Amino acid sequence: MRTVNSLIGSPIERLEDLRFLRGRGQYVDDLARKDMLHAAILRSSVAHGRIRSIAVAAARALPGVHSVITAKDIGNRVPRVPMRLQPLPDFEPFGQPVIAETKVRYVGEAIAVVLAETAAIAEDALGLIEVEIEPLPAVADRRASAQDASLLFEDKGTNLAIKFRAVRGDAAAAFADAPYVRRESFRTQRHMALPLEPRGLLAEWDAARGRLTLSGGAKVLFFNRRTLAKQMGLPESAIEIVENDVGGGFGARGEFYPEDFLIPFAARHTGRPVKWTEDRREHLMCVNHAREAECDVEIACKRDGTILALRGHAYVDVGAYMRTNGAVGARNVAQFMSGPYRIPHIDVDVALQLTNKTPVGTYRGPGRFETDFFRERLLDMVAQDLGLDRVEFRRRNLVSQREMPYQIATITPFESKDEFDSGDYQTTLDRCLDEIKWTEKSKLAGKLIDGRYHGLALGCFIEGGAAGPKESARIVLEPDGLYSVYVGSSAIGQGLETAFAQIAADALEVTIDRIRGVFHGSTCYVDDGYGAYHSRSVVMGGSAMLDAAKNLREAIRAQAAQRLGCQPSEVEIVEGSKAVGPGGKSIALNGLSSEGISAEGAFLNKKHTYTYGAHAAHVAVDAKLGHVELVDYVVVEDCGRIINPLTVHGQAIGSVVQGLGGAMMEHLVYDQEGQLLTGSLADYLIPTASDFPNIRAIVMGDHPSPINPLGAKGAGEGGIIAAGGVMANAVANALSAFGAQPRELPLTPTRVWELAQAPRK
Amino acid sequence: MKLPPFDYACPTTLPEAVQLLATSNGDAKAIAGGQSLVPMLAFRLAQPSLLVDLRKLPDLRGIRISAKGVTLGAMVRWRDIEDDERLDTAHPLLKAAIAHVAHYQVRNRGTVGGSLAHADPAAEMPGIAMTCDAEIAVVGKSGAHVIQAADFFQGALTTALTPDEIIVEIRLPAWPAGRRWGFEEFARRRGDFAMAAAAVFYDQDANGKAHNAHVGVIGVADRPLRLPAVEDVLNGRAIDATIIAKAEAAASAAVDPQDDIHASAAYRRALVGTLVERALKRAAA
Missing domain, CATH: 3.30.365.10 (Aldehyde oxidase/xanthine dehydrogenase, molybdopterin binding domain)
Known part of the structure; x- marks a missing residue:
């Protein structure tokens, strides 16, 4: 009799692969139904304004157009996109109507839905809709937002959605006695998950049975069904949401978006199946954005490098509305600013500022990528100030195994307490140093070889998992x-x-x-x-x-x-x-x-797992071009009990690549009028196959989680979290002769070139 | 991102194609490889009433090499240039520049004539045309004529072509053996539009002095530029480190780029100097 598990932990090939490689994956856009209508959505080209009129007669008259839906057709109060996570009453006034009612608040906000016999006719008809919008001053960034001169929600009298505060110990007292303090400001740029397959939906209304089937669901189908049932006045049991194959999620796909109401509504409204496939331009302006954060923080240390305290302020530009998981990134910026390090006293607040830009949501490693950039940059600066070795400084402050479970900062106002479950953070650091050959490569740091400056850096991270x-x-x-x-x-x-x-x-x-x-x-x-x-x-x-x-x-x-x-x-x-x-x-x-025998099972959990690890990078910087070549990149993580080392490894590599995109190129650029200037993949740059060929990932499974029977921890986000901080530190190290201190991402050629403009020391 | 409605014609003779363009009140567009026009249609930045497909016009094909130089038919694709081994000696600068055009899928479709007519300020072919004093042969309702590259490019996406005119071919003057040259481009990712690029060549006399220097840049103005100020630095001089440094400074001083979302003006100004410097180093090596 078999008594030993043999599959868990085995690098078996993905069962999915054969289907995908044979072209048998089925994505929502592959679906078609008889008598299907195609939807196209008129989106606001104005960032902030009051809708004066919408004239749809000409569009409706175009041959092939079935109907045009605006807020008026939907009912008295247009439904709002709900908060899925942290559903605090504070956020309710800032909810997004599923279609613009009286105001538009970002470029891309839905104003009207055209339903036509083909997608091309539907798009032709968009050009025939006349919308009159009285423009209001656009709130283009978090500073303008904080001034409250132009308000997104006049009734509220403020553009501040909420302020979270992360507290541990007594930071004020710790700073009062601190022998060394450094204060710094950092900034990360707005970018996004960008799954390669844009969103899509196919809604079918069965009038006779009063049933709705919605294909194209992903990520959180049960929550979306509850939401849609309420909005459409249907019992949950009358709605089926079907998950198709998806071309990537990364946090963005599958959240409840305005279209998740509009397309099912259109199907019931017209009595015909309705399909909508998002195009890339829509995707860039409509899917949750992320990562636009700034901070002004202080760290207090002993002269020997023992970190005493961290305090300060962070600011997150959350865009025009609070929707679904839009508060998670900001919370994480504050709560995880300390990362895997023992910082006894913490007092960091974060302001969620509304602006006339696309609303934000989670993107793989939400808040963590941003806050790890802030922290790891700060740590390198402190090490330099105090004359400490970068590695030993980090080693001294990593939370140790005997401190587990380790209580981290608590978030208010909703009392989000959390603790690290288990692990030995030193081991992943050691392994990472070994893999990149830190000691040997350290000799290259800052050296100019064949016209390029070499730089080396490392950083440590934690990755939360296992939400209940x-x-x-x-x-x-x-x-x-x-x-x-x-x-x-x-x-x-x-x-x-x-x-x-x-x-x-x-x-x-x-x-x-x-x-x-x-x-x-x-x-x-x-x-x-x-x-x-x-x-x-x-x-x-x-x-x-x-x-x-x-x-x-x-x-x-x-x-x-x-x-x-x-x-x-x-x-x-x-x-x-x-x-x-x-x-x-x-x-x-x-x-x-x-009949077969069926049994159900459940797992209930309030605690989180914490995967942890370290990244190291070796770069060569052409200072005159501002070009950074990645010579070597290593990520080492321990994600508890590994189910499949092959898939975890693949996720780690992919995760690093996305992180490098955020570190080096991806940027959703807006102008002061709130216009998105990066509306195609020619301008919004993502890593392609040839950009970062040298990435290595090592996944360890030495410390199973004690809080679930599998012993598993989350995996797949660790590769992205530390990438921004590590790349910035590597560039700083390479250009140390110029005193380079990157304080902002992405590390574009212009920015890297600017860092090398100071006279060489 | 669906194409707007338009009529489509696929003429088999050049006069027929010209006639179609001439009778559409400037509302028709010629389509060659479609690598710029089709995305513009998808974004509805262009909404012509008629597309005139040039793919069946035999006169627009082929690469001809003679004592007078290299002639590229307007429908020559990037891939044809890459694959033509004669060009390694007949026009190595052209070949080096075209290697930077987009990605191989685009290079299989995109054409010489399409790139010239589209006139993107960061595109390689217009840059080579400017640098090499190319002649662009066109035909329209009033017949055939030749436009000098320097007169052809008039601004971003703007050329001397009238709506009824079709580019037939581009003629690059002969490339003597022993000519010194270099091409340097920097893009954020391989295949992206150039942040900037520099093309340089010069001939050397018996004393090792440069003459006939040509320096062209792309990506820093509304059209490809020649930089006579840099050429003046080179002509009559031996190309050594001192002259190259002077040329670098002259190149930066000669351009007046604008800030855009990919780079600051100051960076681009410095970049042009760096690329000219590196192209010259390569040429002099």
Whole structure:
């Protein structure tokens, strides 16, 4: 009998790959229905203004146009996009109407929906809609926002959505006695997740049965169903949201957006299936933006490099509305500014300032990328001031294993307490130093070799995972003896089917080919699910699956006991294929039940897992071009018990590449009128295959999490989190002869060139 | 991002194509490889009533090399230039510059004539045309004529072409053996539009002095530029480190770039100097 798990921890190839490589993935845009209408959305070209009139007659008259929907057609009060996370009453006044009612507050906000026989006709009709908007002064950045001279929401009298505060210990007292203090300001730029497949939806309304089917769901389908049911006045059970294959999520795809109401509404309004496929320009101006943060912070240390305290202010430009998860990044900027380091006294507040720009949401490593840039830059400056070795300074201050669980700063006003669960932060740092050959390469630091300055840097990070409150799973022993697995979390490209098949097969003690399939995401598979965010799918869904497997095995034993005429406790399940009773009497599982046997499982959790690790980079800077070549990049992370080293490794590499995009190129540029100037991929630059070929990732699994039965921790965000800080520190190190101190991302050629304009020391 | 409505014609003779353009009141557009025009249509920045496809016009094809120089038919694609080994000696500067055009998918489709007619200020082909004193042969309703490159480019996306005119070919003067040259480009990613690029060449006399110096840059103005001030630094001098440093300074002083979302004016000014310096180092090596 098998008693040892063998699949968990094995680098098995992704079960998804064969389907995708054969071109059999099915994305929402692949779907078509008879009599389907195509939607195109008229979006505001004005950042801030009052709508005076919308004239749609000419558009409606265009041959091929079925109808045009504006706020007037929707009803008395247009529904708002809700807050999914941190649903504080403070945010309610700043909610986004699903279609502009009286004002427009950002370029890209929906004003009207055209439904036509083809997507091209629908787009033609957009040009025939006449909208009169009285322009109001655009609030273009967080400073203008704080002045409250022009208000996005006049009733509120302020553009400040909320201020969070992260507190630990007594920072004021610690600063009063501190022998060394340094104050600095840093800034990260607005950029975004940018999955390669833009969003899309297909809504079908069955008038006879009063049922709605919405394809194109992702990430958090159950929450979106609850939201949509309320907005459309339907019972939840009348709505099915279907998850299709997706070309990337990264936090942005699958959140509830205005279109998630508008397209289903249009289907009910017209009585015909309605499809909408977002184009790239819309995607750049409509999907959640992220990362636009600034800080003005002080750090206090002893002369030996012991960090005493951190205090100051951070500012996050949250765009025009508070929607779904728009507060997470800002909270994380404050709460995780201390990173994996022991900082006993903390007092950092963060102001969420509304501006006339696209609303923000989470993007892989939300808030953490920003705040790690601030902190790791600051740490290098402190080490330089105090004449300390950068590595030893960090080592001295990393939270140690004996301090676990380690309480971090608490966020108010909603009392978000949190603690690190486990780990040995020194080991990933050591491994990272080994891998990049730190000692040997340190000799190159700041040297000019063949026209390029070499630089070296490192940084440490933590990555939160396992958001609760719950995840659900269900496993069915089919009549043919195979197992079907159903989970409430969603696939956004992270290899979910593979990981869950591994977990289920091990828990059921069967080979992986006995798992008929892993069915996920869609609202029809389990009663409730919480989706794919905060690196939670495997930790939460996997733990729920262990519970479901245990329950299923009990159900099988009970059923077999009846057939074998014994007690359930006397039945043993062997190889997942037969039940053996006392005296060796056995029954094959494929004949056990004609309907199949089903069992559910759940995992409830209020704590978070903390994956941790270190990054190191070696760069060569052409100071005259301002060009940074990445010579070597290493990320080492420990994500607890590893389900599949191959997929985790792939995620780590991809995550680093995205982080390098944020560090070096990606920037959503707005002008002072609130116009987005980077409206295509010719201007919004993302890393391509040839940009960063030298990236290595090492994933360790030495310290399982104590807070879930799998021992797993979140994975997939660690590669992005430290990338900005590490690249900036590497450039600073390379250009140390010029006294370069980058305080802002991205490290564009202009910025790098400017850093090298000071006279050489 | 769906194309706006338009009519489509695919003539088989040049006169027919000219006729179609001439009778559309300036509202028709010729389409060659479509690598600039189709995205502009998708963004609805261009909404012509008629597209005149040039793909069936036999007169616009082929690379001809003679004692007089290199002639590129307007429908020659970047890929044709890359693959033509004769150009390694017949016009190495052209070949080096074209290697920087976009990505291979675009290079398989994009054409010489399309790039000249589109006149992007950061595009390589217009830069080579300017640097090399090219002649651009066009045909329109009033017949065929030749436009000097210096007169052809009139601003960003603006040329001397009238709406009824089609580019037939571009003629690059002969490239003598032993000519010194260099091409340097910097883009944020390989294949992106150039932040700037510099093309230089000169001939050397028996004493090792440069003459006939040509220096052209792209990406720093509303059109490709020749930099006579830099050429003056080079002509009659041996190209050594001192002269190269002077040329670098002269190049930076000669341009007046604007700030844009990808770079500051000050950076671009310095960049032009650096690229001219590096191109000259390569030429003199």
